Every structure is written in structure tokens, then in C-alpha cells.
Amino acid sequence: MSNRLFSAIVPAAGIGSRMGQSIPKQYLSLGDQCILAHTLDALLAHPAITQIVVALNPQDADFATLPQSHDPRVVTTTGGAERADSVLAGLQLVSQDWVLVHDAARPCLTRHDLDKLMTHAQQNEQGAILATPVRDTMKRANEQQQILHTEERQHLWHALTPQLFPRQALLQALQEAQGPITDEASAMEQTGYPVKLIQGCASNIKVTQAEDLALAEFYLRQQHRITE
Ligand SMILES: Nc1ccn([C@@H]2O[C@H](COP(=O)(O)OP(=O)(O)OP(=O)(O)O)[C@@H](O)[C@H]2O)c(=O)n1
Ligand SMILES: C[C@](O)(CO)[C@H](O)COP(=O)(O)O
Numbered sequence: 001m002s003n004r005l006f007s008a009i010v011p012a013a014g015i016g017s018r019m020g021q022s023i024p025k026q027y028l029s030l031g032d033q034c035i036l037a038h039t040l041d042a043l044l045a046h047p048a049i050t051q052i053v054v055a056l057n058p059q060d061a062d063f064a065t066l067p068q069s070h071d072p073r074v075v076t077t078t079g080g081a082e083r084a085d086s087v088l089a090g091l092q093l094v095s096q097d098w099v100l101v102h103d104a105a106r107p108c109l110t111r112h113d114l115d116k117l118m119t120h121a122q123q124n125e126q127g128a129i130l131a132t133p134v135r136d137t138m139k140r141a142n143e144q145q146q147i148l149h150t151e152e153r154q155h156l157w158h159a160l161t162p163q164l165f166p167r168q169a170l171l172q173a174l175q176e177a178q179g180p181i182t183d184e185a186s187a188m189e190q191t192g193y194p195v196k197l198i199q200g201c202a203s204n205i206k207v208t209q210a211e212d213l214a215l216a217e218f219y220l221r222q223q224h225r226i227t228e
Pocket of ligand 1: 012019025055079080081086087105206
């Protein structure tokens with residue numbers, strides 16, 4: 001178990017358009033509380049996380065109603081147009097030298113996976129991300145969804161979060177990144193930083209589409225994090 005202390009950034013400024021609901025998906029309920037509350041509980045439960053910076057949508061009027069928002073370790077900032085902009089905004093407030101970035105939309109993160117990621121950083125002084133190996137045969141298609149070819153899937157992984165890096169290196173990488181950046185590792189890769197994949201649970205899903213809600217609730221019940 002790591003004895004290093006960490007800050008966390010939770011990008012929570014999205015609108016969840018792929019979910020097709022009337023409210024941002026991070027405020028949809030799973031059991032007795034919303035997705036974002038479950039996500040914050042997973043981070044607040046870890047003693048090595050001393051600060052959580054939540055990047056909120058400028059229109060957000062719900063966060064202050066969450067009990068977790070009153071925890072002294074939780075601070076907020078205003079997110080940006082893209083997820084990477086929200087993470088950059090969060091980095092301005094980060095106090096620790098190492099920071100993990102975890103999607104608000106991933107409420108099923110386990111303590112075991114969080115410890116694995118932190119331990120790797122502590123023992124190797126190296127940034128890393130949680131990931132799961134691809135299980136299905138992967139196809140590359142054209143605009144008309146005609147298969148072009150089958151991708152070699154050995155060594156192909158799904159990138160998850162948290163993604164954990166030295167604060168200064170991540171700040172510089174995001175500031176200098178070229179092209180669309182959908183995760184922190186993409187920016188770090190552009191600088192040549194060696195990013196390690198740490199295998200995590202496939203249950204650490206990102207709630208993205210409507211059918212993901214029931215699956216996330218199932219996983220939280222399996223973890224006894226929904227009891228009613
Ligand atoms: N400008 C943005 C866009 C996204 N996010 C956050 O980044 C995480 C992952 O993004 P995604 O799953 O794409 O969420 P949304 O952008 O809300 O979803 P959609 O793309 O369907 O609108 C989410 O917790 C989301 O709130 C953010 O902080 N700032
Ligand atoms: C960061 C991430 O969750 C890793 O898989 C993913 O890149 C977020 O992408 P999105 O387009 O913002 O959902």
C-alpha cells in the first residue's frame with residue numbers, strides 16, 4: 001500500500017449527451033444517491049487522497065446539494081469546453097505533487113484497483129492508468145459501417161480512470177498537447193512519458209449510454225455500496 005499522498009481531480013462538467021436524459025448523467029441516481037456522489041465516496045474513502053478538485057459545469061446547481069460537497073477535502077472549479085480543459089482547470093488547484101484524474105461517470109471504482117494504481121506509482125515513481133484488456137475481436141470500419149479489416153487485438157487495452165501522474169508533468173503535457181485529447185495518458189504519450197497500464201476491474205465502467213445505468217447499479221450492489 002502506498003504511503004504517498006495524492007490529490008484527485010474529478011472532471012464532472014459534462015452534460016451526458018449520449019445518455020439522452022434531461023439532467024447531466026453524473027446526477028442520475030444509482031440506488032440511494034447519484035453517480036457523482038458514489039464516485040466521490042470511492043475517493044473520499046482512501047486515506048492517501050488529501051484533496052479532491054471537482055470540475056463543474058458553469059450551470060451546475062446540484063453539486064452543493066451533495067453531502068460530499070461539504071467534505072473539507074473537496075474543492076470545486078469551473079470546467080471547460082472539453083474534458084481536457086476541465087482537467088487543466090483542476091490542475092490549477094491541485095496541492096499534491098502527484099494527482100489522479102478520475103471520471104465522475106465511473107462510480108464503480110474499487111479500493112483494490114485504487115490501491116494497485118497508487119502502489120505502482122509509489123514503488124516505481126512512474127505514472128500509470130487503470131486499464132482492461134480487450135476481450136472481443138476488434139473491427140475497423142468505414143463511415144458506412146462496412147468492415148475494413150480486423151485489428152490485431154493482442155496488447156489492445158481499454159483505458160479507464162483513474163489516470164495517475166506527477167502534477168507538473170501532466171500540467172505541461174496538457175498545455176502542450178496537440179490534437180484531440182480524450183484522456184491524460186494521450187497527452188503524456190505525446191511527450192514521450194512512459195505510461196504503464198495497470199490491469200483493473202472491467203466493472204469500472206464509464207456510465208455513457210442508458211443501458212450502462214443498470215449495469216453500474218448491479219456492480220455497486222455487488223460491492224455492497226448500495227444496500228437499500
Ligand atoms: N467538458 C467536459 C466534458 C466531460 N467532462 C467529464 O469527463 C468525464 C468523461 O466524459 P464523458 O463520459 O464523455 O461525459 P460527457 O461529456 O458528459 O458525455 P457526452 O460525451 O455523452 O456528452 C465525465 O465525468 C464528464 O462529466 C468534463 O469534466 N468536462
Ligand atoms: C478518460 C476516459 O474515460 C478513458 O477511457 C475516456 O477517454 C473519456 O472519453 P469521453 O469521450 O470523454 O467519454
